[in-house]
Amino acid sequence: MERTRPDPIRPVETALAKKLYIKTYGCQMNVYDSARMADVLAPLGYGTTETPADADMVILNTCHIREHASEKVFSELGRLRAARAERREGGTDMIIAVAGCVAQAEGAEILRRAPEVDIVLGPQTYHRLPEMVARATWARSAKDGNRRRGAGVLDTDFPTESKFDHLPAPAGDQAVSAFLAVQEGCDKFCTFCVVPYTRGAEFSRPVAQIVAEARALVAAGAREITLLGQNVNAYHGEGPDGSEWALGRLVRHLADAVDGLVRIRYTTSHPRDMDDELIAAHAEVPQLMPFLHLPVQSGSDRVLEAMNRQHKVKLYFEIVERLRTARPDLALSSDFIVGFPGESETDFAATLKLVEEIGFAQAFSFKYSIRPGTPGAVMENQVPEAVKDERLQRLQAVLNAQQVAFNRAMIGRTLPVLFEKPGKHAGQLVGRSPYLQAVHAPAELWEIGRVVDLRIEDIGHFSLSGSRDAPVQRAIHSNPASLQEAVA
Ligand code: SAM
Ligand code: SF4
Numbered sequence: 001m002e003r004t005r006p007d008p009i010r011p012v013e014t015a016l017a018k019k020l021y022i023k024t025y026g027c028q029m030n031v032y033d034s035a036r037m038a039d040v041l042a043p044l045g046y047g048t049t050e051t052p053a054d055a056d057m058v059i060l061n062t063c064h065i066r067e068h069a070s071e072k073v074f075s076e077l078g079r080l081r082a083a084r085a086e087r088r089e090g091g092t093d094m095i096i097a098v099a100g101c102v103a104q105a106e107g108a109e110i111l112r113r114a115p116e117v118d119i120v121l122g123p124q125t126y127h128r129l130p131e132m133v134a135r136a137t138w139a140r141s142a143k144d145g146n147r148r149r150g151a152g153v154l155d156t157d158f159p160t161e162s163k164f165d166h167l168p169a170p171a172g173d174q175a176v177s178a179f180l181a182v183q184e185g186c187d188k189f190c191t192f193c194v195v196p197y198t199r200g201a202e203f204s205r206p207v208a209q210i211v212a213e214a215r216a217l218v219a220a221g222a223r224e225i226t227l228l229g230q231n232v233n234a235y236h237g238e239g240p241d242g243s244e245w246a247l248g249r250l251v252r253h254l255a256d257a258v259d260g261l262v263r264i265r266y267t268t269s270h271p272r273d274m275d276d277e278l279i280a281a282h283a284e285v286p287q288l289m290p291f292l293h294l295p296v297q298s299g300s301d302r303v304l305e306a307m308n309r310q311h312k313v314k315l316y317f318e319i320v321e322r323l324r325t326a327r328p329d330l331a332l333s334s335d336f337i338v339g340f341p342g343e344s345e346t347d348f349a350a351t352l353k354l355v356e357e358i359g360f361a362q363a364f365s366f367k368y369s370i371r372p373g374t375p376g377a378v379m380e381n382q383v384p385e386a387v388k389d390e391r392l393q394r395l396q397a398v399l400n401a402q403q404v405a406f407n408r409a410m411i412g413r414t415l416p417v418l419f420e421k422p423g424k425h426a427g428q429l430v431g432r433s434p435y436l437q438a439v440h441a442p443a444e445l446w447e448i449g450r451v452v453d454l455r456i457e458d459i460g461h462f463s464l465s466g467s468r469d470a471p472v473q474r475a476i477h478s479n480p481a482s483l484q485e486a487v488a
Helices: 028-044 069-089 100-106 108-113 126-139 207-219 247-257 276-284 301-306 313-326 345-358 385-408 481-487
Strands: 018-024 046-048 057-062 095-099 119-121 153-155 177-181 224-228 236-238 244-246 263-267 291-293 331-338 362-367 414-422 428-432 438-442 451-459 463-467
Touching: 018 028, 028 046, 028 057, 028 126, 028 177, 028 224, 057 069, 057 100, 069 095, 069 100, 095 100, 095 126, 100 108, 100 119, 108 119, 119 126, 126 153, 177 207, 207 224, 207 236, 207 247, 224 247, 244 247, 247 263, 247 276, 276 313, 301 345, 313 345, 331 345, 331 385, 345 385, 362 385, 385 451, 414 438, 414 463, 438 451
Parallel strands: 018 046, 018 057, 057 095, 095 119, 119 153, 177 224, 224 263, 291 331, 331 362, 438 463
Antiparallel strands: 236 244, 414 428, 414 451, 428 438, 451 463
């Protein structure tokens, strides 16, 4: 199961001389990184394009979280080799870069296996892209146009200086809903996960830098900002007063200090780092949306311990209860892994029980897949593939039913929807409800970026549809308890 994310990079329609195509795999952090790479390359004359065939430079911003991640990248590189050959026949060329977590994990192996690649860069070094492009251009300047032997550019350091100190402010036309990385890396070392190895140690950006970036995003058109981090609620950045601020305080400050910012979200949180200040922010900061992605992975303490999640099921229930007391209409999402080594039928039944008892508005669920180099990969009691398949189907049946019930409970209610972009049909826009549901409605283009109260009339597979022509009813926040009943 691969997640697909909306890509907020919009083609820059200017007379810029060169075209940049970025293909983004995986999580929101990669979507954010792709947008920042485009910002870093803009001063070199690169504007973004949506087709690789037109591109003077292609960046594959890769994800290592799923199985066969590297193989997918190598097959994409095969396609790019052909696109590049065509461009060269037409008298132009293409710089090819591989970025992100596969680049970090595979490093020089990519340059060895795929000589068409000019640059391999990790997630912590993309502020140095201009220098890498200059080196790659020189390396391609041999008479035959092929890369000079040994001149592939490899930069997968974890530099001591932070890339965030060197990134330009976001510019151009920003999406209505933008991402802002506030924290990166992870020190938790769950036994299934590659992130601590590919993204490095936990790091939090200073508050002043985050506020400046949030203001720049809003000035460029963003109305909603999702604060990002591999463990976003482990945030502990330097505040303007020199003390360490946690995420709850940062959220409050952004809500007060950034004019025009109408919605705030944050992801991904770890249950162990949900503190009182953050829970209180859910009750008290109106801009903080009532939706939380809080991965639990398993409903069995035995499995959680083997995963090194460092919390028990009881803690998850306690946190959810406190959150729902603070914000009764809070909608929850989660990540689940089935078939982690040693997971018995009893452990799996405990996961199903947790799902039934908590009630999720949506969730992501995955079969455990071995990530070489992680402790889980060498555990002896691996679960057979067929068992994983069967458990995943059972879990997804329950989660899907909950999602449908949650969405169905919206019919007849009025929700404030932030319009983000045109819909599939003419005269239609798509926006998001406070609970992150996509909502389609008849509306005009100038309304993009506005929050409009919509009466929900119908639900589709993954979205809602509404209109404001129907009689307007009470806003959903006035009747939050019934939402919980819908998924319980
Ligand atoms: N930091 C977040 C947390 O602690 O919950 C999750 C980050 S991870 C990038 C996103 C999700 O991918 C995880 O929550 C987990 O469910 C899933 N995942 C990570 N490694 C996996 C593996 N080896 N097999 C299956 N799913 C995996
Ligand atoms: Fe991976 Fe665990 Fe860190 Fe999340 S907390 S990024 S799952 S190691």
